[in-house]
Amino acid sequence: MPVITYRQALNDALAEELERDEKVIVMGEEVAEYNGAYKITEGLWKRFGDKRVVDTPISEAGFIGLGVGAAMMGLRPVMELMFWSFAYVAYDQIINNAGCVRYMSGGLINCPLVIRGPSNGGTNVGATHSHTPENFLANTPGLKVVCPATPADAKGLMKAAIRDNDPVCFMENTLLYGEQGEVPEGDYVIPIGVADLKREGTDVSLIAHGRAVLTALAAAHRLHEEFNISAEVVDLRSIRPLDEETILASVRKTHRAVLVDENKPFCGVSAQIASLIQERAFDDLDAPVQRVCSLDAPAIYSPPLEALQLPTADRIIQKVLAIS
Amino acid sequence: MPVITYRQALNDALAEELERDEKVIVMGEEVAEYNGAYKITEGLWKRFGDKRVVDTPISEAGFIGLGVGAAMMGLRPVMELMFWSFAYVAYDQIINNAGCVRYMSGGLINCPLVIRGPSNGGTNVGATHSHTPENFLANTPGLKVVCPATPADAKGLMKAAIRDNDPVCFMENTLLYGEQGEVPEGDYVIPIGVADLKREGTDVSLIAHGRAVLTALAAAHRLHEEFNISAEVVDLRSIRPLDEETILASVRKTHRAVLVDENKPFCGVSAQIASLIQERAFDDLDAPVQRVCSLDAPAIYSPPLEALQLPTADRIIQKVLAIS
Amino acid sequence: MSVTRAEKPKKTGPHPVDYAKAAINADLTTKQKLGFLADMLRIRRFEQASLKLYQQGKMGGFLHLYIGQESVAVGTIALMGEHDHVITAYRDHGHALGVGMSMNECMAELFGKATGCSKGKGGSMHFFAPDKNFWGGHGIVAGQTPLGLGIAYALKYQGLKGCCLTFLGDGAVNQGVYHESLNLASLWDIPVIYIIENNQYSMGTSQARSSAIKGCLAERAEGYNIDWDTVNGEDLYEVRAKTWEAMQRAHEKCRPTLLEIDTYRYYGHSVADANAKKYRSPEEIEFYKQNHDPITLWEKRLREEGILDDAGLKTIDDAAKKEAATAVQFAEDSPFPELEDIYSDIYYEVDLGTEAGQTGRHFFND
Amino acid sequence: MSVTRAEKPKKTGPHPVDYAKAAINADLTTKQKLGFLADMLRIRRFEQASLKLYQQGKMGGFLHLYIGQESVAVGTIALMGEHDHVITAYRDHGHALGVGMSMNECMAELFGKATGCSKGKGGSMHFFAPDKNFWGGHGIVAGQTPLGLGIAYALKYQGLKGCCLTFLGDGAVNQGVYHESLNLASLWDIPVIYIIENNQYSMGTSQARSSAIKGCLAERAEGYNIDWDTVNGEDLYEVRAKTWEAMQRAHEKCRPTLLEIDTYRYYGHSVADANAKKYRSPEEIEFYKQNHDPITLWEKRLREEGILDDAGLKTIDDAAKKEAATAVQFAEDSPFPELEDIYSDIYYEVDLGTEAGQTGRHFFND
Ligand SMILES: Cc1ncc(C[n+]2csc(CCOP(=O)(O)OP(=O)(O)O)c2C)c(N)n1
Ligand SMILES: Cc1ncc(C[n+]2csc(CCOP(=O)(O)OP(=O)(O)O)c2C)c(N)n1
Ligand SMILES: [Mg+2]
């Protein structure tokens, strides 16, 4: 299998879907002539032209709303938010229009829209640019939320998202764009709603999504090397729909869970997972479910401090040791 | 003690604070000449005049942002959102400006702002008008979130919110406005961050906030009458800061908890509480923590159905019985 | 502070242009003209019936009546061809009936019945009929404005000669997303027509208290290099003539237009508006009813043209009343949705039972 | 598709008005005039130093350089009196230094040090000095525009004769909240001055590709009945004269103004902008540097006025360079924040240990 970057995987997925279906359009700030602020759309404008790959003004509410309207008419817009943080100026359009229009119309309408972009801290861009709203978005029935951690998942899930007939919030991570990995060739599609065991283990389940999966894998490696603890790593991949069975199966096997989550803790995704596990696997648990989230403050700018604000392998290991 | 409505309690609190401190201003759509869409500000414009009580155009992002700027300068604006649902067009201003400006300025600025209005389903106004974003807002370090359930709490907490030097999201409920209750006279202030035992019990803890507290009390009454189960009802009152000790003390006493929450389930407030309880009172629990939330769909219009979509005493009782 | 509008009645003198002579009006048949009367009366009778039933407690939530504004929906929507679409705000009954929705499905929706146009899930603010090019019905003020843009964008993308009539209120013009939409519409040559239904109030706030302007609200279009016009909404001919001009601009040049149509609502902001007669005088309301009622004026016009008499009017009106009564009965007789219906119409993939609808958990109650 | 601006240089002919003669400029002392040169050079030298250190990896995040635009911040901010305030976007170094912030605290902030103006919590985009009436430094495009309104609102509320200079970019004009702010400013007579620093690009997008306009961006003010003007930003006298006019309007009549100041940035959108020379030609950039550099032009002017010579320039420039070098050393030598500092400066009540800061749990890590 070819080894490519997460960025390239996304770019390939977009190109293949643009090629496959002329209803697909790519739209956002600087996605066309500039090739994307993070180069995810590199070369697409040149290849597919003005009609299919469209630069927008800085008007997130306006252009996301436009995407919703166009999707209601059957186009399949893939809208880039340069950062998911900027979703907050388009929040009404995402939640109320993309998220609710099917319900309010009694199912007469569907909205095959993808909203994508990076959603992460860790790049020292400060509090306003480091939001991770997957918890909020997944709170909304009507939206789907996907957070791939690897190049293969990025590609397979992006293709699934574009083909999905419901609105999908697709959350990438600037710190992952340069990560490399094997990606199957051909029309590689991963169903949304299926978690992935990124590492098997027997003593504790580390459950994560997005970049936190890599942090969990690093912790699992060290737990094995340094403490002879066998940690299983479950990558949620999709937040809504959620693959609860894989989570529960893992916990029923290991009897211990540490959740790793770059969200802020209060009502983060891991709060939902903790709530789920204690409810559905109560008797299987040998210890309380633990959470490792971003430290509960706005994202700090100072580079060495921000590195500590995100979940670290150290903090995961401490939590595992505390319940082992 | 005089018995007054929740609406009157809020109105009294606003009037008293307007009287006490001339930095307090009340602003929002229809709050002045119209006396408020839900009459919370009735009479204030007449009494305090144009300068203190201000009608705005339909520009939530603009006027909430204006409130943030004015608060940075030392005014104490109390901004009404006609519905908290409309926060989504002002989300960036609330999260990024009100919520982050203190941090990003290294503590040079503070923002004594109150944003208030009803946040609830149950009035058949459809999906876009029935959001309950207390979970989202409480996710943001820098914001405080308060959800009073009774007239006394509404008054005491509103006064505390206005005097607080940080931004407070104050979430009311149109279905509570007409509820009556005793409210202490005089300068009645309730500290933010202190939960309230609304009913003592020994067999199970029902933990709730906002109108769900009344639903929990109704369920507790019936549990006692019909099943001889003694349910304790903890009213969180404030979501952030959160009175964890009162929650844990109750669960350590009863060994069982059912959380009642009008949020949608995924990452709702009760997910955080469930996560907390299982983490900090694991060995005290005789059964998994259960949650009763709004049924997980956009708010349905159809009146008889929407009544079932919100948590009901029946659903609470079923959950209690399931773990008793 | 609020301006008493009754003191400044709209110009009633002879029109500088007789819009009856405009090309789009000159060829109208008698049947078409009577049809417009019927369409306006359908709206009025439907709403009068719904008002009564709302007051009887048959409905929940809000009921925003369109009565007084009927000529706007009818005048514009009747111009729509195969590829012309329409979207509006929560005051949507007029537009819904205008595109030809049946009173049955609309009334049943108000009752929250499973037979409603949105299966009882949307209510008064959320009528939809995509098969009739009607995209709702939207409750968040100005939230529909970029959707209209997107609909028009999709038409252009597909090479269709069409447009999207996108309605908003005079209070909605101060929402930012509307301005973002104006810029995009002009920048990208999108065939969208924004129509401000200026009924002078947003809830209890007069236009003067909500919008800083030079001349009129539509003039803001200048800043985006968009063509604009103001329209006397009580004159159906004028509404048609000016809207048609905009539609041609959209069809032929893919350029947007902003129209501001003066109109008036007789009832409160919603039926629950207790202040309906406080922020404007009863005299003002009465003045409009007497002098500016669009149905009365159209009726008068048709009489002047010699194509309507008392009997003709009665026939049309009776039909509207009967349709409304039938709809009420239909709504009464219809079932409410079932409890499990709460969980349908959320995800297309789930509703259709596709593979994508079956992987993972979609709903988080037990 | 992008317009090559170098082909359309700004008008360089003789100004129709000589703004040096405007009242606000006529009385300037030599010291003041040289002071403006010093202020502009401080900005440039500070940023050149920071650029070097950014490239050495001493900083994280973004670094948006103001180089080329110095006359705008200096020309406007130097007019500020006791009750005049200022707020801007993320390209904020010029404004920060303009209000008199020390290079030390600014450079330390870029390094993420505890001695930074925001204690290392804000970074380049979030400089603040409320004691100098400077309210930041805001990263969300146009997010600061209603804050500036609120600051001005508070001034008026307190009966103070002041204003808030509220800066935004040419790309920011298409965010809705800015339009909401314009309406509120005019409707309520708020002494806010919106200043569009039109450097012709928002990231890689030329103004022509982002904004549909008739004449210029400022003209959109018409729709809100706001006074507006365009300003040749390379002429410090003109910037001062026209800004002062707006400030007087704010002070005396509490009326807002919208100014559009033409300017140009030499570097990429941020230092990380790999395309800096793709969306505009190197020739275009060079053209501006050669013909429109605001510092060079001001220097030339002062020489013409006979108050500056080579030696004088060197003294001023050396001082700026030295201050920058000292600031770099200061930043290098300063400590980073401690881990526990992550949890301060979130809630005022917690920071001050008040009763309100101690009830309930505020932070949700263990
Ligand atoms: C964002 C938002 N803010 C406030 C409201 C509440 N609201 C509903 S309608 C309305 C008045 C709108 O007036 P206008 O646009 O003139 O339309 P009209 O009701 O006159 O048809 C208000 C304030 C809302 N639905 N959405
Ligand atoms: C709401 C929002 N959308 C997008 C961005 C990303 N972004 C930052 S600056 C910028 C360009 C702004 O251009 P302009 O307003 O002209 O200011 P300039 O950079 O030229 O000073 C963009 C797109 C952002 N910070 N906020
Ligand atoms: Mg109106």
Ligand SMILES: [Mg+2]
């Ligand atoms: Mg610019």
